Every structure is written in C-alpha cells, then in structure tokens.
Amino acid sequence: MVYGLTIGQVAAFAGVTVKTVRHYHRLGLVDEPERDRSGYRRYGSPDMVRLVQVRTLAGAGVPLAEIGGLLDAGPERFAAALDDVERRLTDRIAELTARRTVLRRLAAGDRLLLPERACAALDLMAELGFGADYVALQEEALILARALVPEVFDSFLAQLERGLGDPQYVALMKRCRDAESWDPDDPRLDELAAALAAKLLADRELLAMPAEFEARPDAATRYGLINHHREDQAPAAARLNELLEAHLRAVGVDIPHQ
Amino acid sequence: MVYGLTIGQVAAFAGVTVKTVRHYHRLGLVDEPERDRSGYRRYGSPDMVRLVQVRTLAGAGVPLAEIGGLLDAGPERFAAALDDVERRLTDRIAELTARRTVLRRLAAGDRLLLPERACAALDLMAELGFGADYVALQEEALILARALVPEVFDSFLAQLERGLGDPQYVALMKRCRDAESWDPDDPRLDELAAALAAKLLADRELLAMPAEFEARPDAATRYGLINHHREDQAPAAARLNELLEAHLRAVGVDIPHQ
C-alpha cells in the first residue's frame, strides 16, 4: 500500500509512453519521484502537472532542451517564449503548405526546375512541331545552364526565344533535330553546319551568349558540359557541333575549346 | 580538364549540403557518378535531375527509405504515392494548427487540463469570493480526479456544482478555506467537521461520489491521492479531513481507509 501513481498511469494520463517519461527524467525535465520499497517510481499530482506542461510544450515543437528553462523561468519570459513558439509553428505550417504546392505541381507533371518563361518557350517548341524527345533534350540543357551559369541563363533563354521567333532558324533547328539520326559521316552535316553558321553570323544576337561565358573562371568546362551533354547518344549531333564550331572559329568567333 | 560538376556544385544547385548528397549515395537514392583521376565525383545532368527529384520528395517529408522505390516505380504508382504524401502533409498541417491553438490557450492562461464545465465551476468559485489560491487547489484536485478516475470525474464535478448552488454549503466551504491557516489543534476544527458531516448527511447527494470509487480495484489508493493531496502544506486541512472522516464513519458511511 503506497501513495502515488505508477509510471504507466501518469504516462497514460499525459498521453505519452512510459519510455518518454523516463526520457524526461534523464533530461531533468521532470524530477524523479520517490520510489516505493520495490523500486517503482511513485508519482504525485505535482509531478503529473509538470509532466503535462512539458508534454504540451514538446507537442508544440519546443525542443526538450529548452523546455526546462522555459518552465522554470518567470511568467513574462514564459509568455514571450510562447509567442516565439507560435511564430515558429506558423512558419512551419507555411513551409509545409508550400511543399504541398510543389508536390501538386510535381504530380501534375509540371516542370519543376525551370521558371515560367522557360516553360513557355519549351511549350512553344512543342507547338512548332518539335517532338517530345527533342523538347525534353532542350529542357535538360536549360536546366543545366541554369545550374551552371545562372547569371547567363536569361540570355541563353532569350537566344532560344529569339530563334523560335524566326521561321528560318526554326527550320534549321528542325533539320538539326532530323540530323540526330543521320550517320556521323553524312556529308549533309557539313552543309547544315555551314548554313547554321551563316545564320548565326547574320544575326549576331543569336551568338551573344557564348561570349558571356568568358566572364566565368572555368568557362570552358561549363560550356562543354552544356554543349556536349548527351552527345554520346547521338554521334551525328556531336559531329554537327564540331563542324559548326569549326565554321565559326574560321571566321574569328571565339569559342571555348572542350 | 574533366567533364562534370563537382559535388559542391550539384549540392549548391539542389539546395542541399555536400554531406547530404553523399548521404543519398550511401542510401542508394542517387547513383555514385564517375570519378575523375583524382577521385572527385563528377556529376552529369541526369544526376542533377535525379538529385532534385529526391530532394523535392524528401523536402515534402517522404522518408528517404521510400523515395528510391517511388522514383523507380511506374508513373501510376508514383502518382498514387504523391497523393498519399499530400494527404500526409495536409494531416500534419492540421495537427500543427491544432497545436498552435492549444498554445494560444496556454498563453492566454486557459485551463488546459479540464473540460469547459469544470472551468465554469471554478470560475463560479472565484466569483463567490474564494481566493485564487483556493480555486487553484480545487483545480488541481479536479485534474487529479480526472486522471485517476475519469469515469467518476463527472459525478465529482456534479457534487462541486451542487455544493456551489447551496449557500449553506458555500459558507461551510469558505470556513474550510479559512481553516487552512488555523493551528491543527484548534478546537474549532472539530466543530467545523461536525457541521460539515451534518450537512453532507442531510443532503446525501453530496456524498454520492465516494461510493462510486468502490467499483475500482485500487480505490483506496486513488481516493487517498485525491483527498489528501497537498495536505502536507496545510496541516489544519489534514486534521479537518481526518475529523470529518471520523464523523462520517461514526454514522456508518463507508469511506476507504488511507
């Protein structure tokens, strides 16, 4: 016959597990109560009140390490701390809501990694009759560009938009797409490269971007990564690129090597 | 001169730390990329896309252990999983919002551990002129009762309400409150105990509660815990209780011992 509740009873009342109560003891959040003659902890009502206070704060997301000081502080500091906790909760809710929005976009198959404007350009490509595969390739290139050289991403995108607004350039792009399935030794490749070079030189705006790369320390590496990405899957495209670069360099355009 | 981004670059782009990327490698969420000749990891764009996918799901709270299977599964299972994740997020938001509400109540000094009806009774006590300390004592007793014998909490509360509706009983309660500051040997204590016993016997409803305790296995322990709680701080109250119990037992009322 002993006074006090057992650990299981207080735990059940406070809505926590026995393990949790012992954890709080170990952290010093709730004092260890007296033991009965068989070593069981026996709790009185003040222990219970304390446990529920701790539980309420912990449940609201206050780190256990802070709770002790909070409960033992004066009521004015306690009130201030509660304000703070509430602010943190509100932030967390907003954050989760934002994540949910992102997830919804993901579920809807939206393009997560690109801004609205880039998505519009890609949609335009699809409308213009470029196949889904080719659009996907462009999308990846844009993502890469944004990752590697965010400060020139805009001009990269502007170049694409400008090209898409020019029927002649669109026609050339479509021919490039078709060229991906050609043999790497196909003589038409050089023909196409020459036409492309002529077009780019006629409308220098379309060439603006590579120059901006130069401002970067490891420009060549980044250029190579974007320009040659996925070329292993289309040898003809690699060859076309090579030929185009040669044409441009021949007339003095400065293009990074590799 | 090597292809590919370093781990720091992909990490920065994906908005995670270098350590996190390596963590994902160890869990098999993102394949280890090729190494350059000095052993550095070198990432291509597919790695980056994968990393961002993982990051998006992880950020939404999907456990890392599930993400691999999710991304490698078909799109229909992926879509279903996204639904599930979104549901979990919504639940979590609701939970946090509820916690915030509780915190607000706590900050406003509200009585968290008691239902509305009990709070009303306590407010009534305050209105009737019982001091804040005494009301707080009653509050603790109610909390204890609810924790220990939830099924008789209602009748415990009903008894309190009934007592507060009876001016004679209220007068006796006030005298009990005053008695807390008396000397434990004060002869007025037995006088008061006799008056209380007479009142309780005259209105048997006020005595209903202790009988219900009997239905409990360890009734006596629980009764003692509630009835004698905080008595160590007011020896006169302990003495008064003792005397009252003696009076009641003397006329045959069955009260648990200790």
Added chain:
DNA sequence: GTTGACCTTGACCCAAGGGCAGGGTGGACG
C-alpha cells in the same frame, strides 16, 4: 610556392525516443 577553397573517407554526435534483453513485482485466479 604557398594560400585558401575544395575534395576524399571515416568515425562520432544530435534529438526524441523505440525495441529488446534479462530480471524483479504485484495482483488475480485456480
């Protein structure tokens, strides 16, 4: 040629408990 920023692996640390082992207690039932 040295500095500073980056990379490598490995080992340990954190919250907030969960799970399990191995053993002691208490009350109820037969």
Added chain:
DNA sequence: CGTCCACCCTGCCCTTGGGTCAAGGTCAAC
C-alpha cells in the same frame, strides 16, 4: 500455494537526416 500476466526496473543498441571533426589529397590563383 503456485502460476499467470501485466507491469516495473536498468542497460544497450537502433532509428532519421544529416552535422561536425579529423587527417589528408587536389586545384586554381596570386
């Protein structure tokens, strides 16, 4: 009286999603 089951005790390792520290290798720049 024994036996059963639920509960209690301590102590140890496990978890998730990384952070931190150590000890050393590498790269680009001044």
